[in-house]
Amino acid sequence: MTQPAPVHREDGELVGFVTESDGGWIAATVFGYPLSEHRSREDAEDALVGKGLSYLAERWALKRDDVWMRAELVEASPAHVTVQLVDMSYPDRYGERVELTAPVTEGLRLEH
Incomplete structure (x- = not known):
């Protein structure tokens, strides 16, 4: 590659x-x-x-504790991406922000 x-x-x-x-x-x-x-x-x-x-505004999911939770991208750059959990099924985690180091190929997925 x-x-x-x-x-x-x-x-x-x-x-x-x-x-x-x-x-x-x-x-x-x-x-x-x-x-x-x-x-x-x-x-x-x-x-x-x-x-x-436009993909920045699309639906994403973040894997936490072996569970996929809905997330929104807050900030993205070639160095990292910050996501915010917005899954109402997990109210105790709602609004939690997580920063991932780029390149991000696991633990985050685009929801179709």
């Missing part, structure tokens, strides 16, 4: 990274979470630019 290459919008804003993997390309968030796989680097870059940073 190659080093992640940054992808920027026309205005210079970082929207994510692309990485070559097994003959294809992976488009990932600014904090390294894999979003999608593509046949070419150009397709992966286009996917990130087209999606922009």
